Amino acid sequence: xxxxxxxxDYGLRSLGIGExxxxxxxxxxxxxxxxxxxxxxxxxYFGVLALAxxxxxxxxxxxxxxxxxxxxxxxxxxxxxxxxxxxxFIQFFFAYFAFLSLKQAHPAFDPLTSxxxxxxxxxxxxxxxxxxxxxxxxxxxIPKGDLEAADAYGITGWKRFRRITFPTMLRLxxxxxxxxxxxxxxxxxxxxxxGFPAWQQRGDALYYANYFADKTFNPFVxxxxxxxxxxxxxxxxISIFGAINRRLTRHLPPERQTRLxxxxxxxxx
Amino acid sequence: xxxxxxxxxSLEGLAWLSCYLTNGKHLLFYQSFGTxxxxxxxxxxxALAFGFVGAAxxxxxFAPLALxxxxxxxxxxxxxxxxxxxxxxxxLDQAFEYLRHKVKCPDWEGPIRQGSDFVVCSAAKLPLxxxxxxxxxxxxxxxxxxxxxxVFGAFAANVLFGAxxxxxxPQLETAEAYGFSARQTFWRILVPQMWVYALPGLSNLWMxxxxxxxxxxxxxxxxxxxxxxxxxxxxxxxxxxYPHGDWRMYxxxxxxxxxxxxxxxxxxxxxxxxxxxxxxxxxxxGDAQRxxxx
Amino acid sequence: MKKLILTTAALALMSGTAFAxxxxxxxxxxxxxxxxxxxxxxxxxxxxRDLGDAICETAxxxxxxxxxxxxxxxxxxxxxNYDTIIAGMSITDERDEVIDFTQAYxxxxxxxxxxxxxxxxxxxxxxxxxxTIQASHIASMxxxxxxxxxxxxxxxxxxxxxxxxxxxxxxxxxDPIVAEDADLMFASDDVMxxxxxxxxxxxxxxxxxxxxxxxxxxxxxxxxxxxxxEKWFDGMTGPY
Numbered sequence: 001x002x003x004x005x006x007x008x009d010y011g012l013r014s015l016g017i018g019e020x021x022x023x024x025x026x027x028x029x030x031x032x033x034x035x036x037x038x039x040x041x042x043x044x045y046f047g048v049l050a051l052a053x054x055x056x057x058x059x060x061x062x063x064x065x066x067x068x069x070x071x072x073x074x075x076x077x078x079x080x081x082x083x084x085x086x087x088x089f090i091q092f093f094f095a096y097f098a099f100l101s102l103k104q105a106h107p108a109f110d111p112l113t114s115x116x117x118x119x120x121x122x123x124x125x126x127x128x129x130x131x132x133x134x135x136x137x138x139x140x141x142i143p144k145g146d147l148e149a150a151d152a153y154g155i156t157g158w159k160r161f162r163r164i165t166f167p168t169m170l171r172l173x174x175x176x177x178x179x180x181x182x183x184x185x186x187x188x189x190x191x192x193x194x195g196f197p198a199w200q201q202r203g204d205a206l207y208y209a210n211y212f213a214d215k216t217f218n219p220f221v222x223x224x225x226x227x228x229x230x231x232x233x234x235x236x237x238i239s240i241f242g243a244i245n246r247r248l249t250r251h252l253p254p255e256r257q258t259r260l261x262x263x264x265x266x267x268x269x
Numbered sequence: 270x271x272x273x274x275x276x277x278x279s280l281e282g283l284a285w286l287s288c289y290l291t292n293g294k295h296l297l298f299y300q301s302f303g304t305x306x307x308x309x310x311x312x313x314x315x316a317l318a319f320g321f322v323g324a325a326x327x328x329x330x331f332a333p334l335a336l337x338x339x340x341x342x343x344x345x346x347x348x349x350x351x352x353x354x355x356x357x358x359x360x361l362d363q364a365f366e367y368l369r370h371k372v373k374c375p376d377w378e379g380p381i382r383q384g385s386d387f388v389v390c391s392a393a394k395l396p397l398x399x400x401x402x403x404x405x406x407x408x409x410x411x412x413x414x415x416x417x418x419x420v421f422g423a424f425a426a427n428v429l430f431g432a433x434x435x436x437x438x439p440q441l442e443t444a445e446a447y448g449f450s451a452r453q454t455f456w457r458i459l460v461p462q463m464w465v466y467a468l469p470g471l472s473n474l475w476m477x478x479x480x481x482x483x484x485x486x487x488x489x490x491x492x493x494x495x496x497x498x499x500x501x502x503x504x505x506x507x508x509x510x511y512p513h514g515d516w517r518m519y520x521x522x523x524x525x526x527x528x529x530x531x532x533x534x535x536x537x538x539x540x541x542x543x544x545x546x547x548x549x550x551x552x553x554x555g556d557a558q559r560x561x562x563x
Numbered sequence: 564m565k566k567l568i569l570t571t572a573a574l575a576l577m578s579g580t581a582f583a584x585x586x587x588x589x590x591x592x593x594x595x596x597x598x599x600x601x602x603x604x605x606x607x608x609x610x611x612r613d614l615g616d617a618i619c620e621t622a623x624x625x626x627x628x629x630x631x632x633x634x635x636x637x638x639x640x641x642x643x644n645y646d647t648i649i650a651g652m653s654i655t656d657e658r659d660e661v662i663d664f665t666q667a668y669x670x671x672x673x674x675x676x677x678x679x680x681x682x683x684x685x686x687x688x689x690x691x692x693x694x695t696i697q698a699s700h701i702a703s704m705x706x707x708x709x710x711x712x713x714x715x716x717x718x719x720x721x722x723x724x725x726x727x728x729x730x731x732x733x734x735x736x737x738d739p740i741v742a743e744d745a746d747l748m749f750a751s752d753d754v755m756x757x758x759x760x761x762x763x764x765x766x767x768x769x770x771x772x773x774x775x776x777x778x779x780x781x782x783x784x785x786x787x788x789x790x791x792x793e794k795w796f797d798g799m800t801g802p803y
Contacts, residue, residue, distance in 0.1 A: 021702055024657065085532040086525045087480040093494070094525055097501075097518035100724045113726055186349035193351065193487060197721070199688075199710050201702075206352055213359065214694075217387055217638050223356035231347040293604030362642065387642060388767065394643050401586070402627050405644065489635070499594070499601060502716040507739045508596045510603050515720050 003030040014038040014202050022201055027216055035212075036225050039205035040233070045116075046188035046204075050123035051181055054131055057124070061132030062169070066139050076132065083129030088122075088187055092194035095122045115196035123191075127184045131177055138173030139165070171248045178241040182234055189230075205229055277510045289511045298496040302527070305482050305493055308414065313478065315418040317471075320425025325455075327430050338426065345423030351484060357416040358488045362395065369393035413488045421478055428470030433459055435466040465546045472539040479531055483524075497524055586625050587771070589615050590645035593630035595715050595736055597795040598651035598760075601630070610795035611649045614668060617787050618762075622778040634693050634713055637661055640763060646771060647764055651733065653696050653757025663766050665775045667759025668788060670802045674700070676751045677737045678729035679722060683750035687728035690718040696756045697731040722747065735796050742797075 009019040011034055023031050064076030083091070099112040112118040142165065150156075150164045189206040192198050198207055205226055212222040249257040273280070274288035289295070326338035345353065366389045367381065374390035381388055391397075396404045436459055444454040486494035501517030547558055591599045593607055602608040607628040619626035629645045640648050640662060653671075654664045674697050676683060686706035691698040693711040701709040710727050712718045719740060721727040729750060730737070741747045762779075764772045782788050789801020 025660075082529070086528040087483050089480075089483045090494070090521060090524050090528060093497075094518065094521040097515075097521055100515070100720065100726070101518055103724050103726075107725075110725070113724065186351075189349040189351050197710050197712055197717075197726070200708055201711060206349070206355070209352070210355055213355070214635060214638055217359075217641060218382065219356050219359040219363075223352060223360075226352055227344065227348040230349060230352070231344070234347045293606070294601065297605040359638075359642075402588075402629070405588075405629070489631070489639075491630075498714070498716075502594075502714075503719065505596065505739055505743055507743070508600055508602070508608075512743075515723070 003028075003034075006030045007034050010034045011038055012041075014041050014204070014208075016200055016202050020200075022211065024215070027212060029221070032212055032222055032225050035208040036205050036222060037229060039203055039208045040229050042115075042191075042202075042204035043185060043188040043230075043233070046120055046123055046191060047181075047185040049120050050127050050188075051184055053124045054127040054184075057128035058131030058135055059166075061128055062135035062139055065132065065136045076136075080129045080133050080136075083126050084133060088126055089190055089194050091122055091126060092119065092190060092196065096195035113196075114199070115191050119191040119196050123184065123188065126187070127180065130180050130184075134176045134180060135169055135173045137176075138169045138171075141172055142168045167248070174241070174245050174248055178238065178245070181241060182237050185233055185237060186230070285511075292511065294496075294500060297491075298493070298500055301491060301493045301496050304410075304490065305485065308410070308417070308482055308485060309479065312414050312417045312421065313475065315414060316421035316425050316478070319418050319422025320427075320429050323422055323426030324429035324433060327426065328433060342423045342426050342430075345420055346427070350420050350481060351487065353420045354416055354484050354487055357419060358412055361412055361415060363387055365395050366393050369395065409488070409490055413485055413490055416488065417478070417481070421474065421481075424474050424477070425471065428467055428474060429463065431470065432463040432467035436462045468539075468543055468546055472535075472543070475535060475539065476532060479535060480528065483528075493524055493527075497521055586627050587619065587647060588627050588629050588645035589619075590629050590631050590636060590640055590648050591615075591650040592633045592636060594633075595651050597735065597739065598733075599649070610669075610791055611651065613791050613794070614782075614788065615649050617782055617791070618775060618778045621781050622774045624774070632713065633695075633715075637763070641765060643765075646768065647762050647775070649762050651736070651760055652763055654759055654761045655696055655757055657699075658763070661766075662763045663768070663772055664761035664763055665772055666779055667761045668779050668783075669760035669792070671755060671757060671759045673734050673753035674731055674756050675734040675737055675749050675753045676729040676731050677719075677722065677741055677747050678750040679725070679746055679748075681748055681750045683729045685751045688726075690721040690727035690730040691732065692718055695732075697733075700754065700756055701731055719747075735799070738797065 006028070007030075010023075010031065012018055013022070013035060015038075022035070061076045061079060064072040065080065067073050067076075095118060096113065099109060099118050102109040103113055112121065146164055146168055147160075150160050155163060189204060192203045192207040193210075201207075201211075203211075209222040209226040213219045216222075246257075271288060271291065273284065274291075277285060277288050280288060323338050323342060326334050327342070329335045329338070366387070370377065370381065370389035370393035373392045377390050379388070396408045440458055440462060441454055444458045449457065483492070483494050485492040497520035498517060501515065501520035503515050504512045506512035544558070591607055591611060593599055593601045595609075597610050599607060599609040599611045607630060612628070615626060615628070618624075631639050631644070633650070636648055636650060636652075637658070639645065648662070651669075652658070652664075654667060658664070676685070676689070685704070687708070688710055689701045689704075689707045690710050690712060691701050692715050693713055698709060698711055701707050710721065712721060715732060715736065718727070718730045718732060722730045723744075723746065731754075734753060737749070741749060762775055764775070779788070783803040786801070786803075788803050792799055792801045
């Protein structure tokens with residue numbers, strides 16, 4: 001079997017398209033690359049969806065935590081504590097079993113027990129909490145002068161939010177938010193190891209890497225391939241977020257433009 | 270546990286619950302919380318030591334060493350930690366056995382990797398196949414600690430490297446002016462001063478380490494996740510005196526609470542530690558402490 | 564006779580396992596009643612515990628029980644974390660390529676579908692434990708979608724929650740569950756899979772395999788195996 005045939009058979013295996021049975025004996029390098037790469041579709045799916053939806057909730061949470069209204073403040077603070085204070089791994093387990101009981105209560109909850117919906121929901125809430133804390137920190141560090149200047153110019157209310165508060169908060173929080181995005185993508189690898197079942201062996205990259213390592217008892221091939229894919233994904237995230245960062249800071253003099261650096265500082269899980 | 274627990278089927282309510290929660294299996298569950306805490310307290314210093322070596326190496330003048338240290342931290346941070354755990358726990362075991370094999374059985378012929386078998390001579394087996402059960406358990410736990418330390422050592426190296434660079438240059442220059450050697454400057458000036466800069470990063474790392482402990486389950490250690498899944502599962506009256514339905518949600522809910530409590534306690538302790546360390550330091554925090562009314 | 568002893572001794576020296584070691588570590592899953600499970604005290608219990616202890620007594624080995632997750636139970640045997648797999652593992656050609664099996668201590672047993680309604684006809688979503696003969700069977704069935712779970716417990720839970728339409732597992736495992744649970748019933752036709760259940764050993768451990776084989780033969784002849792099967796499996800008569 002040539003490598004092209006393997007790609008045709010297994011390239012979209014993680015979506016259930018192509019060969020039904022996974023390879024069982026005589027594993028080739030090509031099979032490793034193809035299947036693990038195929039699994040990356042899921043990692044990207046989880047990450048992109050949770051990140052896109054989480055962006056909006058995280059800003060809501062950030063403003064909620066900074067709000068004067070005690071109910072909004074309490075709720076946001078608790079939300080952040082709940083998701084940042086416990087391991088994502090346990091959150092997945094708990095959510096899956098909770099979804100199972102919800103399902104028995106009402107059929108409307110049926111889709112939640114699938115990884116595609118349920119795990120995305122957990123990741124979405126989780127990243128919202130982490131990013132909410134980041135943006136809350138950024139909100140608190142907006143220079144007083146900026147807001148006072150806005151007041152002096154008579155810019156208030158929605159306009160002030162749209163023109164001053166929001167863009168400044170985004171700019172200040174962006175480097176940390178980039179980190180959160182990277183670690184969110186890493187966290188997607190946990191999904192199929194934490195209760196959520198892999199339908200018809202449609203799993204993510206780590207699921208297949210683990211499959212190969214179990215079958216061949218040789219971790220030195222599948223895991224480096226997985227690492228390579230993830231490093232590529234990480235670099236892609238950094239370049240996309242870097243481009244946005246350049247846009248956010250384009251009005252600043254060059255020496256004040258922060259360059260994004262990939263560092264595991266504040267907000268990884 | 271209690272004298273009235275001999276016939277659980279006849280019990281109800283709290284009495285039943287008190288028996289259920291103290292049966293042998295639950296006691297093992299409670300012990301596994303100790304395993305998790307033990308892992309935390311063993312891993313933290315080991316990881317810190319790894320990180321210290323990594324950070325010192327990254328500062329080395331010898332370029333390949335610096336490159337190696339930087340590569341190590343970059344790769345560990347570019348790849349999901351769970352992938353590292355799954356990788357290292359097999360890879361370390363095989364690496365140790367391979368090395369022992371080379372040393373202890375030099376005359377061995379035939380390949381070590383035979384298809385899906387990893388064959389080393391029996392003297393090189395780790396632990397030796399005739400050792401007691403506790404040796405196997407300790408070995409498994411030690412592998413887990415080492416794996417955690419490798420991953421978290423890379424994070425710690427990153428934090429410490431940053432902290433070493435944050436120590437004000439004039440401090441080091443002054444030391445040189447007084448004729449300190451490079452080694453003396455490192456140990457007497459740089460290292461004592463870097464901790465306050467490192468602490469925010471290290472506390473963050475501690476929190477991450479706390480939240481990574483459930484991954485122990487994936488390394489084959491019988492930890493709290495293992496027991497929560499085992500205890501929560503449906504129990505058939507034929508095979509258990511305490512039959513019940515699917516209770517896994519409650520057990521994992523309890524684990525969530527345990528971790529929330531653990532992070533809360535850590536937060537409080539680390540805040541106090543920060544206050545203690547900031548005392549008298551030439552940082553804005555130290556300044557604020559000095560100016561605050563006594 | 565003397566020659567025989569000499570050869571076994573030489574064998575033992577060469578690969579230096581079973582006879583040289585004083586304990587044999589028995590690897591099991593501990594989650595597949597009545598074959599093996601953890602009892603309320605957290606100890607391994609079940610048919611295979613009783614049988615394993617009997618085998619060790621007959622073969623004059625001292626045995627220790629170890630539990631391991633099913634999905635990594637073969638790799639961990641191969642890497643030497645324990646010396647045998649005695650975990651309701653059916654003898655199949657695929658497994659035989661990786662490890663060796665003793666003779667069967669449990670006859671080929673049908674696998675059955677358990678579902679929430681008897682309308683199940685072999686099509687739909689079917690749950691099975693990862694890496695079992697049942698999972699391979701569903702994967703090759705037309706019209707059935709396989710969904711895999713790490714533990715047997717989870718496959719049952721999946722059917723109960725409607726996640727899967729049915730579960731395919733050893734009938735002896737499903738029997739007590741279906742008997743206790745009013746919602747579950749057997750559906751569709753049973754299928755015969757695998758060639759009986761044997762003890763898995765490393766391919767290099769030839770003399771441990773011989774020792775265990777001899778012990779199983781002895782226990783089959785004196786009726787112990789039959790007694791234990793009848794003790795743990797309701798309504799089954801010992802076949803040996």
